[in-house]
Amino acid sequence: MRIVAIAAVADNGVIGSGEDMLWHIPADFRRFKQVTTGNTLIFGRKTHEQIGRTLPDRRIIVVTRDEDWADDSVEVAHSITEALDLAAQTPEKVCYVGGGSQIYEAAWPFLTELDITHVHQDPEGAATFPLISQREWTEISREVHEGYDFAQYRPTPEDS
DSSP, X not given: OEEEEEEEEETTSEEEXXXXXXXXXXXXXXXXXXXXXXXXEEEEHHHHHHHOSOOTTSEEEEEOSOTTOOOTTSEEESSHHHHHHHHHTSSOXXXXXXXXXXXXXXXXXXXXXXXXXXXXXXXXOSEEOOOOOTTTEEEEEEEEETTEEEEEEEEOOTTO
């Protein structure tokens, strides 16, 4: 199973500021829907609640430490490893990790790919994406647009 972090990340590493969307890029929303439809998505509880709705045609697993939290529209896990174990039990070939910050950090050792929208802004915000180090990750493609780029990364081979 491929495990892919998918995120829109500002030039300063910020991905969020609580309740507010920091940018509105329709092409990013369309691309997110296109690549995640038919696959599994893992979100943290806060990210799931911020989205505010169920995303159709995707299996959603929400990670929360709250043992009493429940939502009938999603599956619940209490750690990233539990969420990945659930994801591995289905025929979907790709599991997307969709945030937030703590979920990206927890999933980092398990990721096989990064699918990043680099947003050319520097907003303020407490939620950040882990640093994409060239020692760890090699960019394999980039699609340049005005104000943002779509980029994919794979782990850098150990002998590089």
